[in-house]
Amino acid sequence: MHLFSAIFLLLMLAVVPCETLYPSSEEGWQIYSSAQDVDGKCVCTVVAPAQNMCNRDARSRQLRQLMEKVQNITQSMEVLDLRTYRDLQYVRNTESLMKVVDSKLKMASENPRSLNPKSFQELKDKVTQLLPLLPVLEQYKSDARMMGRLKEEVRNLSLVLIAIQEEMGAYDYEELRQRVLLLETRLHSCMQKLGCGKLTGVSNPITVRASGSRFGSWMTDTMIPSSDNRVWSMDGYLKGRRVLEYRTLSDFMKGQNFVQHLLPHPWAGTGHVVYNGSLYYNKYQSNIIIKYHFRSRSVLLQRSLPSAGYNNTFPYSWGGSSDIDLMADESGLWAVYTTIPNAGNIVISRLEPQSLEVLQTWDTGFPKRSAGEAFMICGTLYVTNSHLAGAKIHFAYYTNSSSYEYTDIPFHNQYSHISMLDYNPRERVLYTWNNGHQVLYNVTLFHVIKTSGDA
Ligand SMILES: *[C@@H]1O[C@H](CO)[C@@H](O)[C@H](O)[C@H]1NC(C)=O
Ligand SMILES: *[C@@H]1O[C@H](CO)[C@@H](O)[C@H](O)[C@H]1NC(C)=O
Ligand SMILES: *[C@@H]1O[C@H](CO)[C@@H](O)[C@H](O)[C@H]1NC(C)=O
Ligand SMILES: *[C@@H]1O[C@H](CO)[C@@H](O)[C@H](O)[C@H]1NC(C)=O
Numbered sequence: 001m002h003l004f005s006a007i008f009l010l011l012m013l014a015v016v017p018c019e020t021l022y023p024s025s026e027e028g029w030q031i032y033s034s035a036q037d038v039d040g041k042c043v044c045t046v047v048a049p050a051q052n053m054c055n056r057d058a059r060s061r062q063l064r065q066l067m068e069k070v071q072n073i074t075q076s077m078e079v080l081d082l083r084t085y086r087d088l089q090y091v092r093n094t095e096s097l098m099k100v101v102d103s104k105l106k107m108a109s110e111n112p113r114s115l116n117p118k119s120f121q122e123l124k125d126k127v128t129q130l131l132p133l134l135p136v137l138e139q140y141k142s143d144a145r146m147m148g149r150l151k152e153e154v155r156n157l158s159l160v161l162i163a164i165q166e167e168m169g170a171y172d173y174e175e176l177r178q179r180v181l182l183l184e185t186r187l188h189s190c191m192q193k194l195g196c197g198k199l200t201g202v203s204n205p206i207t208v209r210a211s212g213s214r215f216g217s218w219m220t221d222t223m224i225p226s227s228d229n230r231v232w233s234m235d236g237y238l239k240g241r242r243v244l245e246y247r248t249l250s251d252f253m254k255g256q257n258f259v260q261h262l263l264p265h266p267w268a269g270t271g272h273v274v275y276n277g278s279l280y281y282n283k284y285q286s287n288i289i290i291k292y293h294f295r296s297r298s299v300l301l302q303r304s305l306p307s308a309g310y311n312n313t314f315p316y317s318w319g320g321s322s323d324i325d326l327m328a329d330e331s332g333l334w335a336v337y338t339t340i341p342n343a344g345n346i347v348i349s350r351l352e353p354q355s356l357e358v359l360q361t362w363d364t365g366f367p368k369r370s371a372g373e374a375f376m377i378c379g380t381l382y383v384t385n386s387h388l389a390g391a392k393i394h395f396a397y398y399t400n401s402s403s404y405e406y407t408d409i410p411f412h413n414q415y416s417h418i419s420m421l422d423y424n425p426r427e428r429v430l431y432t433w434n435n436g437h438q439v440l441y442n443v444t445l446f447h448v449i450k451t452s453g454d455a
């Protein structure tokens with residue numbers, strides 16, 4: 001177990017009334033992100049503009065738009081809040097679990113005969129493992145309080161904007177607009193930081209649908225931000241060309257409202273990904289990656305992944321020509337594969353989405369044949385040890401530090417044959433194709449936030 005320095009995001013909003021403003025050509029709304037916060041918090045500070053022109057024009061329509069923006073920011077914050085809440089629930093569950101184990105241990109040590117030495121030792125080990133979580137629990141509770149404060153501050157900003165609209169109508173709209181835009185950007189970057197972390201848990205599965213054959217792949221767009229809700233389904237792993245596109249998840253569940261794309265070149269495996277409106281997939285019997293654009297129904301690009309094995313030479317444990325696994329996370333597009341020089345060990349390459357050029361490559365040292373599947377979250381590759389029942393997330397490779405560790409994160413493999421497993425950073429869920437079932441899992445990420453520098 002590790003201690004995780006925790007998060008946070010503090011947004012301070014101060015609006016200075018028009019009369020008190022001092023002329024200064026450069027001072028606008030300023031958004032700071034503190035690097036020095038002692039608690040390792042992600043601090044966003046917003047300071048209102050010092051205006052040199054108190055424009056008397058009442059620009060109520062423009063102000064209304066501005067208020068809508070603030071409203072939108074509020075909504076983003078709700079999402080953030082939900083995430084934090086979800087993590088907090090997980091932490092609370094862990095906490096109560098810990099209490100149960102702890103009291104059992106106490107009982108057992110008072111009455112040693114109730115437990116044989118082996119299970120006693122097991123229990124003790126478990127508690128030792130769990131103990132470092134305690135300070136993390138405390139941190140999470142205080143984070144939840146901070147979130148409440150943040151929401152109140154944004155509410156206050158809205159009120160101030162209303163007041164400006166009613167009483168003065170005096171702010172320079174363009175200036176305000178620019179600053180709100182900046183605020184959005186900053187909030188977005190804080191959210192991305194807050195959204196990232198180390199995988200510590202996988203929820204129970206939710207079966208969305210049973211469709212198609214035993215092997216296949218399904219997904220939504222992985223790019224952040226994106227409001228594209230289409231769902232794509234690609235049945236089979238060999239020589240397929242037919243991609244079904246559903247308008248929404250609920251259409252996918254009912255099997256209605258879909259269109260078909262017939263790819264000009266067939267695919268191999270199930271490692272496809274949709275990123276920014278294009279499908280990236282491995283061309284049948286080659287190590288070529290194809291970028292197919294859905295809206296224009298055309299291939300934008302083909303490029304070979306240098307020396308990558310293909311044609312079922314280096315698949316995951318289940319076979320199925322799963323040599324090249326493409327995926328996207330918070331930091332962009334990735335290919336997971338192996339080569340003969342890498343002796344069949346998993347290699348990770350970061351790809352440039354426009355050119356498919358390899359930007360950087362890591363050798364994880366983990367044999368691909370012993371991997372059930374792999375997925376990327378926040379620049380970390382997680383590898384399962386099997387595609388069958390009893391599979392666990394067994395290995396993690398950190399591209400940020402080029403280091404690895406063995407993990408033991410269980411998940412319920414309900415239909416006992418996973419032929420696709422991918423993380424969607426936008427929805428923060430795992431998509432899987434399990435024996436003809438399309439299944440989702442939520443993930444719990446412990447946030448590891450460093451405040452130094454900023455995006
Ligand atoms: C607020 O969000 C809605 C829905 O996402 C969008 O249609 C609208 O244009 C946004 N308003 C502003 C001012 O950004
Ligand atoms: C929001 O405004 C109210 C009323 O002016 C004030 O009491 C409160 O402290 C403000 N909250 C924050 C977080 O700034
Ligand atoms: C790399 O990322 C992992 C997981 O997010 C984190 O635990 C670790 O501290 C990071 N290491 C460095 C050197 O930034
Ligand atoms: C997403 O695609 C659009 C065009 O469809 C392009 O302008 C934009 O740069 C792309 N964004 C990324 C991050 O690739």
Ligand SMILES: *[C@@H]1O[C@H](CO)[C@@H](O)[C@H](O)[C@H]1NC(C)=O
Pocket residue numbers: 285286311
């Ligand atoms: C791919 O593998 C099949 C079956 O092993 C073989 O018949 C075929 O020649 C291989 N094709 C290429 C391009 O390597």
Ligand SMILES: *[C@@H]1O[C@H](CO)[C@@H](O)[C@H](O)[C@H]1NC(C)=O
Pocket residue numbers: 086203204205206429440441442
């Ligand atoms: C994930 O969590 C959200 C919010 O708690 C919930 O609505 C959703 O059903 C969950 N999905 C899965 C797959 O557990």
